[in-house]
Amino acid sequence: MKIKDIETLTQRWLSAGAISSEQADYIVADAKNYIADKSGVKFISAIMYMGATALSLGALLFIASNWEYMGDGFKVMLSFLLPLIPLIFAYWHIFIKQTDTVLAKAAHILGLVLVGGSIVLIEQIYNLQSDTPAVLWIWNLLTIPFLFIFKKSENIVFTTLLTGSAILFSMFDFFDKSRVGENVGIVLITIVTLLYAYLMYTIGGALRNVSLWEQGGRLLRIGGGIIASIMLFLMTFEWYARMVVSSHSHDYYRNYADPVSWQPLSVVLNLVFLGFLVFALFHATKYEEYQFAFSTVRLFGLYLLVKYFTLFYGMFEMSLFFIVGGILFIAGGWFLEKNKSVLVQYMKNNSQSVINNGPQQNYGQ
């Protein structure tokens, strides 16, 4: 919430006689301090993570460029020490010294990144060809225990990204070796991505009421929702339906071009996307993820925009195209605005029921 919103709210409470002017001053002052502290920490964290990434990349590039000048023993020792030093430093800071500083957090991420760096470095020392999927899986397996040790949201993001990359690269490798057709490959990738998004959402949902993992669970749920919505949005395009119908057919070109074969599927995929948006909107408001709820409304607007240009461009004359487009966009804007008010009203009602029934009603769902 912005400080201006808090000032408006306190003024409203003050006018309603709900709080005194001292309380209003205290709320605004405290909110200012809190927001300043929070933004400061966020900024420092961002700088630290950027630093950790730059440092790990720099260390690896320095070693890669100068490896010829280092003795073999030194290189082997480096490959061990690279990840261990930052991980031990982070553990000592967080659990022994009990100081959960941003530096310790950055060191633990640096250590996790450098586990992968060490594997690549050893491959380089022995002139081995890199097997990317194997490297990603080994890296993932070696860093998963730290997820349960540090229990940080950053670990969840790191492991989710690494697992996703490992799955994706394993699929590319499988397609390459088994010579699967490009379109079959794309269809399989979309299915696996949707399953992965579902898994993220399910795990995130299971962690909803676990206090230590609450924030990480939220990131998983939102991440899963974002991945699924992007993927389902891409699947609404005509080329995707054409590709699916032609991927398992011997008469590839006929099926690709024949509207009778791909149009029903395209309609189904568009309906699935719209159904998903309704589902996402419902769940986002149910669990008070208002930012995500508004994002789904915006995505719906983008969907309308894209569909207008892709579906009607060839059907109308240029002038008619813009006139109809203009009317549609104004109507669409009005519709979205109206939906936003409905959504805001729904959120208000939802918050009211939470106030009336007590906060535990909302968490237990």
Add this chain to the structure above:
Amino acid sequence: MGRNKIMDSSMKKHGIFIGAILAIIIVLGGFIYTQETILRNGETTILKTRPVDPRDLLRGEYVILNYAISADEKVQKVAAGMPNESSLYIMLVEDENGIGYVSDVSTTRPASSKNALWITGEVSGGRVHLPTLEQYFVPEGAGYPIEKMRDDIHVEVVVKEGHARVKQLLDAQLNPIDPKSLLEKNK
């Protein structure tokens, strides 16, 4: 009681952390041990090669090495009919200079023998690849001078029960090439 519980949980956490660190050491150490075993206990031979296409990737600069034994007629003939990812065993015989040439090719793994020198190849697209020998990392800027030497390059490799690793690059007179010296010459 409560204090004991906290101590237990803390000890458990220390245990998991030490276990995770040990897992990293064991996996990386095992990886290094496998490579070192081949390099220290294997037989040494020399293979004729032609370096091509120096690459500059995040991992640093390296040259891709194409081996004469991969292009050998006997090897290509056997590989042509084999499915992808299957293994092919190239038996080598050395000439008076210690350079290895193809003596025989087999699709079945040869019996271990002290005198037999053989390399395992991998078939891909009807061609034979030697995945553990085909790249050699060099200091930045040394890839191109090595590529310019073209037909004058040999590679000293160490082979143990079919597993081969690059030891060093050799010139036409079979003297070791120091990539650092090439770099200095080109400055």
